[in-house]
Amino acid sequence: MKGSYQIRALTPAEIETAVDWAAREGWNPGQSDAACFASVDPEGFWGGFLDGQMIACISVVNYRQAFSFLGFYIVAPEYRGQGYGYALWQKALEHAKGRVVGLDGVVDQQGNYRRSGFELAYRNIRFGGVPAGRPEASADFELSPLSVPAPELEALDARVFPAPRRTFWQQWLGAEEHHSFAAYQDGALAGFGTLRPCGSGCKIGPLVAVSRSAAEAVLARLLQELPAGQEVFLDVPEPHSAAVELARGLGLAPVFETARMYRGAAPQLETDLIFGVTSFELG
Template sequence: MTDAPIDIRPLTAAEIDQAVAWAAREGWNPGHADAACFAAQDPEGFWGGFVDGAMVACISVVNYGSDFAFLGFYIVDAAVRGQGYGYALWQRALAHAGGRTVGLDGVVDQQENYRRSGFAFAWRNIRFSGAVTAQPAAHDGLRVSPLAALTAEVAALDARVFPAPRPAFWSQWLGAPGHLSYAVHDGATLSGFATLRPCHDGVKIAPLVATSRAAAETLLAVLLPQIPASAQVTLDVPEPHGAAVALAQDLGLQPVFETARMYRGAAPRVAPELIFAVTSFELG
């Protein structure tokens, strides 16, 4: 039971910034521009619970088209946990998704709660972080070029790893401050794409999508020299993709965190074997 009434509503831009700061405080290490990019996809996708005018809980349920949504940023202020505020916010924000399938990346200690709310396990993700100790080399025959705008071929490859079109996200993502995005081609065929983005601690390379380890290494060979040698680099890797796990380990990165990809509703068909790093644990 709550001790005082809770007001639940979509967050303003400034309040979204507060939610991102909370996520950084939790150790989730969001990118500096993450929230703005996903808010562009769904301006009412971030929700907050307020008591006496102060935010006590936040969550995001970002809708992508008519069939899919992704849940993240679920945080309740430690001072008011156990009073029902988080669950009230959870229910209201999930209603925003309507009948869509909802995905999330759940931390270990919350996975059983998510199961009780109707979410089923799909696979495990592992966060690898650290200073890169082995620089990969570009592979002959593969050509890397800057990725400045969403093209039909990028959208088609993205559709194999993400369950719904996200053009508004891509438009914001590719132009976000500090983001460096590239595509790799084998002849005329797109073989992958990647973005390096600044985070609260170091950088993340995500998404990193490639049809082969050679294509992923060729993208990394362009991206990694553009960051300081001692910077923390993070890759969030689907555990079932053995080549991606091996690549992260070969770079010298260490496993530091894990989540479970879970879905409520019909699990979408995606290809984890193309994902060398997911875009974001918090936002899909």
């Protein structure tokens, strides 16, 4: 490494820059993601600065005392392979302070992550394209807008995410141009999801449901908010065959994949409820 290299937490404006870098890498984050991400753990976003210029970024966001999620690990191309990224990686991981850490990493980095103690849990596949059709919403479900993180939402979310995240939900559900809906069956929450605009098209994430029919009901309502001819992207756990089939049934095709990995004991999540991952950057 050459020059004066400083590692420190990012300011809100610098977090916006990290999101822009993620878009440049082709990860296609949502337009309102930065504010939602920063609300979770304002000290969880780090940058490496060479002679005062940010050349690398990473997030290690803490959720309570048991879990952290790592994302946004990017080094400017001209500074890769010189030790700047690894120094930032080591410093940022200290922020987790012994918590189990999860990440969704690009496949060609799996070896590096393994050397840092991460083990593969499963793959996620991003499906994308202009929907060729729209699922039919069963009359068994009542669809309602979601604007606040009600207890039943948090209870269902706890089955697919290893830590409470009320602060995140407060920001996420109120974010500009986020369209969030819930499906109820016989008065009980059966599923929920969000459609949000990205740099390219829109993403549906999360999409969580107790059954495929409930997922289809939420998906059908969300797609009513999708502008005609617009691309949509859905990130699904590869082991969840019903989610993969649902994405393919829309006429979407695989465009990207990540490796879900954990350092420490992998949490026991009900991945068969996950029809769409919230975010590759925050879990």
